Amino acid sequence: MRWWHLGGIAVLERQVFTLDPWSAELFWSELAQGDSRNYLIAMSAGSIVGYAGLALQGDESYIQTIGVVPAMRGRHVGCRLMIAQLREARRRGARSCGLEVRTDNRPARALYARLGFVDLGVRRGYYQPSGGDAYVMRARPIDTVGYGSMLDQTEAAIDRDARAAS
Template sequence: MTATDLPAVLMLERELFPEDAWSEGMLRAELADQPRTRHYVVAEDGGRLVGYAGLAAAGDQGDVQTIGVRAGHQGRGVGAALLAELLDEAGRRGCAAVFLEVRADNDRARALYERFGFTRVGVRKNYYQPSGMDAIVMRRRAGAATVGFTREEDFS
């Protein structure tokens, strides 16, 4: 992901996460740390942005910052491909574990993360604002097995 992707990413961010969308400033700050501590990617279909994802990595720990996939492309492997790219980057950076937070009511995302070897390690009460929804904290240790995924996506 580059600054030229931001308009499309921001539109999708607001569509997917209307209550707690990241601001342009937040995304610019994330991109400013590439490649030092951040790795952001986008997925396109026919030249149109259909997904994006980001990883923060420092020391031996990685954190999935965000994954967003356009509604019409959900369930078609885009999120899995984006997550696989983030985990590959975490491996290249020597991360022993990768963490993430997922909305407690997002069963589809939790199932995806479990397929990639993430396990629940905690709860952050009232994490998502303004809704007050809890976040499930999940962790994947290096070398954890992935079930039912083959890479077929290209990223820029």
């Protein structure tokens, strides 16, 4: 993701997260963090259809945000973005990856569980201004050969599904 994507991302953010969208200023602030952040976009037919942000500090990483436009949900866009971010975290030496997810977001929770994330607890009133609760989830150790193999297998399964659908 680059600064010239931010106008479109801010519009998409309101479609993806109707209750608690990030502001364009927050995305600007994230990009200004430099090498401690990694932001990706997913494109389809020349349009941004998804995005994901990763923060890195020492041997820890953190999914800052991930969003997929409603029309593209269920097409593995989010999974591909997560796998790409987890691979980047591994490449940069992270041993764990954390995130928060709304307690009512079952599809996202299922994706994260598929990628080895487990619940650590609940943060009451985490999302603002709605006051929605969040599960705190973490995957570790992500730096092992076994975890890398699991990411490869998950991506291969997505590729097989895509070939079968076409």
